[in-house]
Amino acid sequence: MVRKGGKPEIRSRIRLKEVYYEEYPIKSPKGRKGMQMIQFSDRQLRIPSLSRPVYMITGGMSQFGRAFPGKKTEELCLDAVIMAAEMLGMDWLELKQFIQAGFYGHFADHFGDQLLGEAVIHDRLGLDPLPGIGIKTGGATGGYTMWTTMMAVASGMIDCGLALGWERMDEVPTDEGNHLIACAADKDWETGMGHIYAGYYAPMSTRYWELIAKKDPKFRETLAKIAVKHRGYALNNPFAHGGMKITIEDVLNSPVVSEPLRALDCCLMSVGSACAVFCDETTANEFYNRTGQKPLRVWIGAGTHTLRVADRRPMEIPLLPHETVEMYTGSEHRYPGFTGFLAARMACYFGYRMAGVQNPLEDFDIVELHDAFTISDIQTYEDAGLRPYGQGNDYVESGDCYHTNPHTGQPGKLPSNLSGGLIGNMHAVGATGVMQAVEVALHLWNRHGEIHGDPNRWVAFGKEKPNDWVDLQVQNAHRGMAISHAGVGSHVTCTVLADPDHLFTGKEVVA
Amino acid sequence: MKKQLPDTGIIVPGHEATVTNKGGYHFEGAFSTIVPGTPIMDDEGTLRGVTKPRYMVYVHSYGGEALFFEALVRDHKLLATRCENSKCPGHGMMYLPYRSHCPDCGLKMTPIDMTELAYNEAKVYTFVVTERSGAYNTLAKPIRFIDIEFPGIITFLKSYMILGEPSIGLRVVPVFRTDPTFTIEDLAWVPEGTKPEELPEGWTFSALPSDDEDPANAYEGVPDKELVRMANEGDLEARQEIFFRDCNE
Numbered sequence: 001m002v003r004k005g006g007k008p009e010i011r012s013r014i015r016l017k018e019v020y021y022e023e024y025p026i027k028s029p030k031g032r033k034g035m036q037m038i039q040f041s042d043r044q045l046r047i048p049s050l051s052r053p054v055y056m057i058t059g060g061m062s063q064f065g066r067a068f069p070g071k072k073t074e075e076l077c078l079d080a081v082i083m084a085a086e087m088l089g090m091d092w093l094e095l096k097q098f099i100q101a102g103f104y105g106h107f108a109d110h111f112g113d114q115l116l117g118e119a120v121i122h123d124r125l126g127l128d129p130l131p132g133i134g135i136k137t138g139g140a141t142g143g144y145t146m147w148t149t150m151m152a153v154a155s156g157m158i159d160c161g162l163a164l165g166w167e168r169m170d171e172v173p174t175d176e177g178n179h180l181i182a183c184a185a186d187k188d189w190e191t192g193m194g195h196i197y198a199g200y201y202a203p204m205s206t207r208y209w210e211l212i213a214k215k216d217p218k219f220r221e222t223l224a225k226i227a228v229k230h231r232g233y234a235l236n237n238p239f240a241h242g243g244m245k246i247t248i249e250d251v252l253n254s255p256v257v258s259e260p261l262r263a264l265d266c267c268l269m270s271v272g273s274a275c276a277v278f279c280d281e282t283t284a285n286e287f288y289n290r291t292g293q294k295p296l297r298v299w300i301g302a303g304t305h306t307l308r309v310a311d312r313r314p315m316e317i318p319l320l321p322h323e324t325v326e327m328y329t330g331s332e333h334r335y336p337g338f339t340g341f342l343a344a345r346m347a348c349y350f351g352y353r354m355a356g357v358q359n360p361l362e363d364f365d366i367v368e369l370h371d372a373f374t375i376s377d378i379q380t381y382e383d384a385g386l387r388p389y390g391q392g393n394d395y396v397e398s399g400d401c402y403h404t405n406p407h408t409g410q411p412g413k414l415p416s417n418l419s420g421g422l423i424g425n426m427h428a429v430g431a432t433g434v435m436q437a438v439e440v441a442l443h444l445w446n447r448h449g450e451i452h453g454d455p456n457r458w459v460a461f462g463k464e465k466p467n468d469w470v471d472l473q474v475q476n477a478h479r480g481m482a483i484s485h486a487g488v489g490s491h492v493t494c495t496v497l498a499d500p501d502h503l504f505t506g507k508e509v510v511a
Numbered sequence: 512m513k514k515q516l517p518d519t520g521i522i523v524p525g526h527e528a529t530v531t532n533k534g535g536y537h538f539e540g541a542f543s544t545i546v547p548g549t550p551i552m553d554d555e556g557t558l559r560g561v562t563k564p565r566y567m568v569y570v571h572s573y574g575g576e577a578l579f580f581e582a583l584v585r586d587h588k589l590l591a592t593r594c595e596n597s598k599c600p601g602h603g604m605m606y607l608p609y610r611s612h613c614p615d616c617g618l619k620m621t622p623i624d625m626t627e628l629a630y631n632e633a634k635v636y637t638f639v640v641t642e643r644s645g646a647y648n649t650l651a652k653p654i655r656f657i658d659i660e661f662p663g664i665i666t667f668l669k670s671y672m673i674l675g676e677p678s679i680g681l682r683v684v685p686v687f688r689t690d691p692t693f694t695i696e697d698l699a700w701v702p703e704g705t706k707p708e709e710l711p712e713g714w715t716f717s718a719l720p721s722d723d724e725d726p727a728n729a730y731e732g733v734p735d736k737e738l739v740r741m742a743n744e745g746d747l748e749a750r751q752e753i754f755f756r757d758c759n760e
Contacts, residue, residue, distance in 0.1 A: 178645030195645030
């Protein structure tokens with residue numbers, strides 16, 4: 001090729017040498033097609049263990065909406081903790097007597113123009129001068145906030161802690177909001193390009209859409225079914241801000257955001273708050289004896305991956321307890337490439353083994369997954385092992401993911417996102433992971449219908465309870481899981497919850 | 512040294528950052544300018560908030576990555592880095608985006624000119640075309656985002672195309688902004704086969720390398736021992752040559 005360009009005016013400081021890839025030896029024998037893989041020591045991959053069991057005793061949520069000009073963030077946070085207290089038949093003053101530290105998840109300081117927002121909330125909840133700390137891990141902030149709280153309780157440092165998450169995304173115009181979210185990409189290598197997160201996130205779905213889904217119109221319909229399902233379930237959730245009765249055609253005809261994703265494939269941008277209270281066994285028993293609400297065992301696995309998606313290096317697929325090497329032998333796809341979320345896989349890798357989960361599809365009764373986009377929801381089915389890599393769409397097509405399987409009319413094998421998820425319920429970033437855990441817990445407490453069906457709650461939120469409101473309580477739900485996921489996959493947690501009388505069949509890892 | 516804020520008509524003093532002889536930054540001019548705000552009322556006249564506008568200038572230090580941006584802007588070259596620590600499991604892995612230190616062993620990596628590799632081998636790994644952007648965007652819309660793969664590079668590079676339509680597997684070649692902004696936006700891509708006259712104004716291909724730029728020839732016949740001595744004295748090229756000989760054994 002003939003190239004033309006001005007002779008460089010200034011020589012580079014180093015003498016440069018032309019290097020071609022043929023010169024590189026491949027030292028690792030493991031790599032497919034000779035590609036060098038990253039590796040980890042057994043010590044690094046040790047399954048985390050809790051020094052003592054940790055329990056979730058209650059949780060609460062504010063209403064979620066696009067904007068709340070009439071409420072400050074601290075008022076929304078109070079709404080959440082007051083609900084958590086009411087779940088136990090207490091008021092906040094009473095519940096607060098148990099709490100020894102506050103753990104606060106709030107992703108974007110610059111959205112609210114308030115550094116140390118967690119200190120503001122800690123004060124407004126009346127928890128000063130007890131210890132308090134802020135946690136920030138993007139979209140997984142809620143999950144990591146609970147992870148931190150769990151560790152504090154498990155270590156014996158505290159007996160009872162509050163995990164509270166929130167986000168305020170209504171105080172800047174949308175294009176400024178796009179910029180602020182894009183600041184969560186690499187500032188020198190990515191943010192300047194478009195200042196819009198879709199530019200960093202959507203190429204991953206392009207890769208999945210073209211290479212795995214092979215641009216199949218049926219697969220495109222599967223995506224639409226997820227949007228229909230989540231917006232539909234949200235109609236039964238008084239907290240939700242995105243409930244809609246829509247059809248597959250509505251999704252397919254909504255405006256293109258970036259092929260193959262349409263507007264209705266995308267999650268909401270919300271304001272709101274959610275909280276969970278974790279404690280040790282002694283305190284859990286005290287709560288149980290007093291309130292009758294059964295404490296739930298909690299284990300949280302956490303993973304990370306490169307903030308710049310472009311920095312992903314290849315590795316072997318970390319296998320979940322029910323997977324085998326043979327399942328992926330001969331796979332032509334680089335792992336994780338852009339089609340899987342390694343952080344989600346690692347969170348499940350650790351979380352399942354901590355709790356003794358052997359097969360997520362069999363062991364769980366209810367899950368809440370991070371459906372930022374319909375296509376990333378499918379990717380998460382694979383990362384979480386609900387289906388093998390490359391076959392995530394079958395979780396929808398089989399009917400397993402529904403409250404009621406549309407093919408059989410029987411309960412779905414493992415219903416997901418009955419809250420409406422991020423697409424139908426909310427995505428108030430710092431609160432999202434906590435909301436998911438609370439929604440799962442409501443099923444395990446058998447209180448989902450009571451909380452979502454309470455007519456007074458609908459009125460308090462300025463809404464009319466639908467005449468065709470459906471109780472989505474999963475019958476006999478004892479074990480559940482929630483995936484809290486940061487944008488391009490920089491941080492992910494896998495929160496496993498279980499009724500202590502119905503633990504997992506596998507062996508729990510104990511310290 | 513005054514300038515107008517975009518789309519506001521507000522004139523603010525300009526700004527300049529320099530490096531002092533002690534090595535710190537020295538800021539002069541308008542790095543922060545206050546702009547009056549307005550109250551927000553609802554229909555019933557209840558106060559619902561207030562706007563708090565401001566104009567603020569950030570500084571980004573390029574630190575150990577400065578070399579990449581210098582080569583990009585001044586030489587129209589693409590630099591990658593490679594780990595040369597033979598004890599490291601990542602020995603020989605090459606990185607673009609340029610990172611100064613190896614993610615495995617934490618030691619400083621060696622800059623490698625990969626311009627020719629990019630011209631000969633770069634392919635679109637994945638892409639997206641977006642009609643929308645965020646505040647402060649400077650790229651023409653729709654933006655054609657691409658992630659690029661290069662044989663031998665263990666990572667990908669996120670960038671954008673200024674000509675043609677992206678598709679997975681498309682061969683692309685780098686182009687460089689002639690009036691640079693000293694940011695990664697000074698690098699863009701066009702389909703292989705694009706002629707120089709087809710490039711939009713303000714963009715150019717990199718110059719072809721000349722023979723005297725290839726220092727590999729300088730070490731032909733130099734014994735290993737001598738190379739080690741030169742490397743120990745800080746000769747970067749000698750270090751590279753040792754690395755290549757190790758690799759080829």
